[in-house]
Amino acid sequence: MMKGYAQQNVAxxxxxxxxxxxxxxxxxxxxxxxxxxxxxxxxxTELHPAxxxxxxxxxxxxxxxxxxxxxxxxxxxxxxxxxxxxRCYRCKKYLFGEMKEKAERLGAxxxxxxxxxxxxxxxxxxxxxxxxxxxxxxxKEAGLTKTEVRKLASQYGISVADRPSAPCLATRFPYGxxxxxxxxxxxxxxxxxxxxxxxxxxxxxxxxxxxxxxxDEDYMxxxxxxxxEVAAYLKELGYSYITLDLEGFRSGSMDxxxxx
Numbered sequence: 001m002m003k004g005y006a007q008q009n010v011a012x013x014x015x016x017x018x019x020x021x022x023x024x025x026x027x028x029x030x031x032x033x034x035x036x037x038x039x040x041x042x043x044x045t046e047l048h049p050a051x052x053x054x055x056x057x058x059x060x061x062x063x064x065x066x067x068x069x070x071x072x073x074x075x076x077x078x079x080x081x082x083x084x085x086x087r088c089y090r091c092k093k094y095l096f097g098e099m100k101e102k103a104e105r106l107g108a109x110x111x112x113x114x115x116x117x118x119x120x121x122x123x124x125x126x127x128x129x130x131x132x133x134x135x136x137x138x139x140k141e142a143g144l145t146k147t148e149v150r151k152l153a154s155q156y157g158i159s160v161a162d163r164p165s166a167p168c169l170a171t172r173f174p175y176g177x178x179x180x181x182x183x184x185x186x187x188x189x190x191x192x193x194x195x196x197x198x199x200x201x202x203x204x205x206x207x208x209x210x211x212x213x214x215x216d217e218d219y220m221x222x223x224x225x226x227x228x229e230v231a232a233y234l235k236e237l238g239y240s241y242i243t244l245d246l247e248g249f250r251s252g253s254m255d256x257x258x259x260x
Contacts, residue, residue: 016056019114
């Protein structure tokens with residue numbers, strides 16, 4: 001499959017996460033055999049931490065791909081300021097549309113992205129946008145699960161093989177809440193602070209003045225030992241009430257009750 005795609009110049013929607021990093025590495029591996037070019041297109045976006053772009057640049061260099069940064073202002077342009085339930089669809093439709101145009105200008109006939117088989121089991125309205133735009137999803141097509149992706153990434157020696165998933169910052173807010181660059185920045189800062197404490201999976205979910213921390217259960221005791229400094233820092237960001245979710249880390253916890 002990938003060997004066939006790499007017979008011509010291709011582009012990968014590249015976040016620097018493990019899924020797109022495996023995809024990029026595989027594309028480069030086959031492209032080298034055939035003398036074609038692989039572009040890793042990373043969105044320079046309001047909805048992702050600045051650190052993600054640095055990681056993407058590093059991983060693209062390690063893979064041997066041409067790295068492209070594409071400036072995206074999706075809050076207004078994708079009509080997602082009010083964080084609608086179909087936010088992911090609107091955002092992906094706009095973002096991947098821009099990436100597809102950029103890929104075409106670069107001479108890449110195919111744009112690929114990193115949806116895996118597990119993504120089909122949860123609320124992922126963005127997948128519809130990918131399909132409508134005709135973007136290829138080789139990991140999904142191969143039936144690879146997240147566990148299998150991580151295993152392959154490790155075998156390929158990809159430096160982010162164990163990197164935790166990092167969905168866009170809008171997922172930290174309830175649907176219907178107005179999104180602003182400042183709110184997104186505060187979540188980014190809060191999660192960076194918590195991650196610096198040695199936490200792995202971490203989400204800072206925001207409900208008005210309440211900051212609800214989700215972390216893997218094994219890390220809860222350690223977090224509580226530092227509760228005073230955590231509370232003090234998060235209050236500096238403007239949150240009045242700091243809580244620890246007793247159910248622990250749950251990907252997509254803001255999507256409870258919503259179906260594809």
